[in-house]
Amino acid sequence: MNWGAWGVQTIQVLLALAIAPLFAAWLQMLRSLLQNRRPAGLGQAYRDLRRLFHKESLLPEGSSWLFRFSPYVLFGTKVMALTLVPLVAVNLPLARAADVIALVGLLAVARVFQVLAAMDTGTAFADLGAHREMLVSALAEPALLTAFFIASLLAGSTSLSTIALHAQQGMFSLHPSMVFAATAFFLVLLIENARIPVDNPATHLELTMIHEAMLLEYSGRHLALLEWGAQVKLLLYVAMGIALFFPWEIADQANPVALLLACLAFVGKLFLAAPILALVETLLAKKRLFRVPEFAASAFLFGVIGLLTHFMLGA
Amino acid sequence: MHPAMDWFSLPSLLKFLAAWMLLLSFALLAQRRLLSLIHLLAWQGVTLAVITSLVAQLTDDRLLWLSAALTFALKGLLVPTLLHRILRRLQVRGDVEMSLNVTSTQLIGIVLVIFAFALAAPLSGALPAVTHGMLGIALAAFLLAFLMMITRRKAISEVVGFLAMDNALFFAATSATLGMPLIVELGIALDALIAFVILGVFFFHIRESFESLDLHWLERLREDQ
Numbered sequence: 001m002n003w004g005a006w007g008v009q010t011i012q013v014l015l016a017l018a019i020a021p022l023f024a025a026w027l028q029m030l031r032s033l034l035q036n037r038r039p040a041g042l043g044q045a046y047r048d049l050r051r052l053f054h055k056e057s058l059l060p061e062g063s064s065w066l067f068r069f070s071p072y073v074l075f076g077t078k079v080m081a082l083t084l085v086p087l088v089a090v091n092l093p094l095a096r097a098a099d100v101i102a103l104v105g106l107l108a109v110a111r112v113f114q115v116l117a118a119m120d121t122g123t124a125f126a127d128l129g130a131h132r133e134m135l136v137s138a139l140a141e142p143a144l145l146t147a148f149f150i151a152s153l154l155a156g157s158t159s160l161s162t163i164a165l166h167a168q169q170g171m172f173s174l175h176p177s178m179v180f181a182a183t184a185f186f187l188v189l190l191i192e193n194a195r196i197p198v199d200n201p202a203t204h205l206e207l208t209m210i211h212e213a214m215l216l217e218y219s220g221r222h223l224a225l226l227e228w229g230a231q232v233k234l235l236l237y238v239a240m241g242i243a244l245f246f247p248w249e250i251a252d253q254a255n256p257v258a259l260l261l262a263c264l265a266f267v268g269k270l271f272l273a274a275p276i277l278a279l280v281e282t283l284l285a286k287k288r289l290f291r292v293p294e295f296a297a298s299a300f301l302f303g304v305i306g307l308l309t310h311f312m313l314g315a
Numbered sequence: 316m317h318p319a320m321d322w323f324s325l326p327s328l329l330k331f332l333a334a335w336m337l338l339l340s341f342a343l344l345a346q347r348r349l350l351s352l353i354h355l356l357a358w359q360g361v362t363l364a365v366i367t368s369l370v371a372q373l374t375d376d377r378l379l380w381l382s383a384a385l386t387f388a389l390k391g392l393l394v395p396t397l398l399h400r401i402l403r404r405l406q407v408r409g410d411v412e413m414s415l416n417v418t419s420t421q422l423i424g425i426v427l428v429i430f431a432f433a434l435a436a437p438l439s440g441a442l443p444a445v446t447h448g449m450l451g452i453a454l455a456a457f458l459l460a461f462l463m464m465i466t467r468r469k470a471i472s473e474v475v476g477f478l479a480m481d482n483a484l485f486f487a488a489t490s491a492t493l494g495m496p497l498i499v500e501l502g503i504a505l506d507a508l509i510a511f512v513i514l515g516v517f518f519f520h521i522r523e524s525f526e527s528l529d530l531h532w533l534e535r536l537r538e539d540q
Contacts, residue, residue, distance in 0.1 A: 294417050309334045309452070
């Protein structure tokens with residue numbers, strides 16, 4: 001067994017878990033600056049998490065084991081998903097454990113548990129949120145799959161590691177189908193992470209909220225795990241986007257210099273990804289809830305057009 | 316070939332623009348606002364001009380350059396400007412009414428694209444190597460513009476659909492035969508322009524007699540006049 005590779009694997013996951021709140025805080029800071037508000041600083045996300053972890057966790061009356069169990073499942077699936085995505089190095093030991101389709105399945109497991117836990121409390125708001133989540137994700141998930149399929153067809157493999165390696169080798173080639181895949185993926189990223197045109201992550205009191213509505217009954221360490229999980233999920237999606245479309249400088253051998261360079265490149269890419277997200281969120285207005293499936297359908301449409309152009313143009 | 320060279324190679328850029336054309340067709344299908352429709356039409360015209368000039372560069376055809384310049388001036392600038400002026404003079408505002416919702420229209424659009432690609436696939440062997448596979452996209456863009464004309468109710472958006480159809484035809488001609496003879500092209504462009512002017516006059520007449528640009532009013536018989 002190659003202990004070095006396992007070490008890199010562990011460091012990669014721990015690094016991602018550690019900087020996920022920082023990335024969320026950086027994004028929030030940029031949003032505040034763009035909207036002429038005073039930002040809370042980069043440490044705020046960590047302070048929030050610490051505060052929540054120190055608080056008592058309350059359980060609503062009549063809730064079952066599902067409610068207590070779900071935060072751990074959600075966080076666990078996201079950590080597991082992180083092991084599958086090449087953040088700083090490809091061909092790590094666990095990358096072979098599952099491909100992109102299993103990755104989408106893993107995210108679906110998290111979603112099912114979140115929805116079930118929201119319904120478990122019997123609160124009207126959480127129930128609404130759960131229904132909305134399913135309404136939107138029913139179209140977002142196939143869109144994510146089509147985006148992955150396009151990349152897989154080009155690379156000839158469904159393993160994210162191989163896809164990243166393939167994209168790295170031909171990094172200057174202009175594939176029309178990949179452009180469609182990138183568009184579809186970006187829309188899915190906005191939908192799945194409750195970003196602005198679909199859901200407002202900054203509010204707890206809005207009738208059209210989706211993600212926050214499902215978390216209303218949680219408190220204390222459960223809420224902390226869920227919030228952290230949401231930050232990890234955002235990082236995971238950005239990392240998947242990087243691995244699919246901008247996999248430059250991801251290390252392909254266990255070389256300390258290359259790994260350090262890859263870490264720096266990864267942090268740098270995150271640093272640059274946040275302004276794009278912040279700009280999109282500032283420029284767009286939140287959509288009406290019944291326009292959201294339309295938005296998700298257009299993500300799916302981009303994916304399908306990408307697949308079709310791949311077959312038609314062969315690129 | 317060195318991977319870095321691939322980025323600059325004209326055929327790959329041409330493929331990219333063809334895909335972009337298809338994307339614009341879908342955007343036209345999904346767009347609700349009249350003003351954005353006109354902007355999208357202008358983008359389609361500009362894309363078409365760039366595609367034509369790329370084909371001209373690849374085939375070393377002098378006349379195609381002229382045709383590209385004409386396309387840019389006519390479809391990229393003149394027609395959108397005229398449409399813009401009509402829109403301002405008619406003072407039409409708000410969303411376009413559609414007889415079908417956007418999601419189902421787009422799903423039908425996907426089916427149309429698959430149909431067009433299947434239709435064009437047997438032909439692609441006979442096409443020039445440069446524009447290989449582009450005929451299917453042109454056919455798809457044509458059918459999508461047609462679908463747009465069917466699903467819209469307002470006169471202006473139907474005209475936009477008509478002009479998008481004209482664009483798609485032009486694109487098909489460029490990709491199938493590397494450009495028609497210039498005289499044919501000029502004739503078609505002139506036809507489209509004249510049709511456009513006549514329709515522009517019609518807009519005002521329709522609005523005068525019905526006080527709306529909704530073409531549903533044309534479907535009913537009225538006896539009181």
